[in-house]
Amino acid sequence: MTRDTMPNAFRAGAVDLPPAEAALVARRQAALGPAYRLFYERPLHLVRGQGVWLHDAEGRAYLDTYNNVASCGHCHPRIVQAMADQAATFASHTRYLHDGVLRLAERLLATLPPEIGHMMFTCTGSEANDLALRIARAATGGSGIIVTENAYHGVTAAVAGFSPSLGPGVPLDPHVRAVPAPMGRDFAADVQAAIDDLMRHGIKPAVLIADTVFSSDGVIVDPTILAPAVAAIRAAGGLFIADEVQPGFGRLGRGMWGFARHGVMPDMVSMGKPMGNGYPLAGLALRPEVIAEFGAHARYFNTFGGNAVAAAVGNAVLDVIEDERLIANARDVGAAFATGLRDLASRHAALGALRAEGLFLGQDITTDGTPDAARAGRIVNAMRDEGVLISATGPKGHVLKIRPPLTFSPENVAFFLDRLERVLRRIG
The missing domain is CATH 3.90.1150.10 (Aspartate Aminotransferase, domain 1)
Known part of the structure; x- marks a missing residue:
């Protein structure tokens, strides 16, 4: 949603603030610039x-x-301790052999269908979806992207271009088609119409990407709507990316991942936010055949994605989810x-x-x-x-x-x- 329509947005001058809060707001505006936002009428x-x-x-x-x-939970003691212990022992990237990132990858893959065999690490969900798009374009030879009309998938240049909820100030990429939220509609028919429109304009479809609980579209939990749409994008030669940044890691109370409720097999699964419980940790799980073309011609490296501290935190999060x-x-x-x-x-x-x-x-x-x-x-x-x-x-x-x-x-x-x-x- 844009700043003008966010119901919990602070607007400078709209309310009188105590002097200390007003001073903090002024410092924030001076130091961080105009693009940042604050929650609530009174921040x-x-x-x-x-x-x-x-x-x-x-x-x-x-x-x-x-x-x-x-x-x-905020500042969970086991997760904080794992972070501190690893930071005090060794903290570096994934170009050295280290057991921590391998354990985290193997544990995450064990929660996913066996067809999903690789795990790649990033720092944010935005980066994970950006990487997914690069891989999808290499795998399909297409560039067309289908999302829902109020979807949010991230803030990199590429991903912001298919995040309509960022508002009219962030235009969609010309290769993006936004379809209505699947509430009281035939979602598969809308996705098919978007596929047809892309092809009519000479654009080969690459991906359908969906948050599997349609968070920004109003929270839609019907588990019957996604499978026919996934079948449609696959028939057109595209891939399905399950964006689990919001519904994933057990939030829906039915296993780890939201896509499982829909009875679909994703080609890629992006994850983030709760993955590190506050530490910047995210990732992309995918079927090996999807990355074959990309991996044959490009190398992937992320200075902080999957670093030793991040891996320790990620493993602690999985421990807490299981043990508690x-x-x-x-x-x-x-x-x-x-x-x-x-x-x-x-x-x-x-x-x-x-x-x-x-x-x-x-x-x-x-x-x-x-x-x-x-x-x-x-x-x-x-x-x-x-x-x-x-x-x-x-x-x-x-x-x-x-x-x-x-x-x-x-x-x-x-x-x-x-x-x-x-x-x-x-x-x-």
Whole structure:
């Protein structure tokens, strides 16, 4: 979404800030320039995180239900210790033999279908999707890209060109076709129409790339919509990239990866954000035959991607997910969360349809049944004042996007629901 439509955006001059906060905003604008954005009408000055909580400079705690980066909880002690221990022992890139990156690659591949046999490491999901595009173009000889209309896949020059949610100030690449979100539509038919349009313009399709829970399109959890679209892109000679940066690593409560719910086999799987629980770690898993052409003519190197510290962190994240049974927790607590939201909806007309899978929930905010982005924005900012961090998403900006750490508890759910009901009673 663009800055003008983000319901949780800070706009300089729109509200009076305390002198200390105003000074920080001025320093930020002077040092970082105009392209950076701040959340919330009144920005937060956060100084500490622990588990599911973030703390501001005055010591107030906020329940974090938005940042899926620290999906094992902020500053998880086992992950922090692994990071510190490896940094104090050896920290370098992947051009030397080292067991850590191999263990991480093998463990990740073991969670994926056996047809996916290679793992490549980057620092961010943007880089992973950029690399995936390079490989796909070499494998297919095509250049056409199909995405959904409000998709976000990253910020490199190439990837921003197929991330429509960045707004009109970031134009799509001419070889990109954006199709409507698969909500109440025949997604495969829309993908086929995009394939036909690319070919009509002399552009060979290379990839269909989709976030497998369609996060930026409003959180869409129907598991029947993706397989026919994947069949369509394959019939046209293209590949399917499953972008698991947001739904991956157990968030949906049904195994590690969102694509599995759809019964599809990706050609490549991009991953990031929760992979390092706050440390910059991302990657791309892929079928060996997909990279054969690229690997025959190009070498890949990333100074920090898969470095020894990153590998130690990644292995610790996998340990925590397994040992603390976080996938099962996402399933069970997510189900209770969804039940609680539906109960609230029975008493508050502003809560429309809920789409939920595990600890990824999209709650429509409506007025008289019509999507209401302005009301969603008021709720987002009021929840911040009540000590809960949340955001909104979707093409119309009216969907509350709820992605708490996978360590979320029933008590945390009760806290969230209590604060949301307070807000709904106060502002509707």
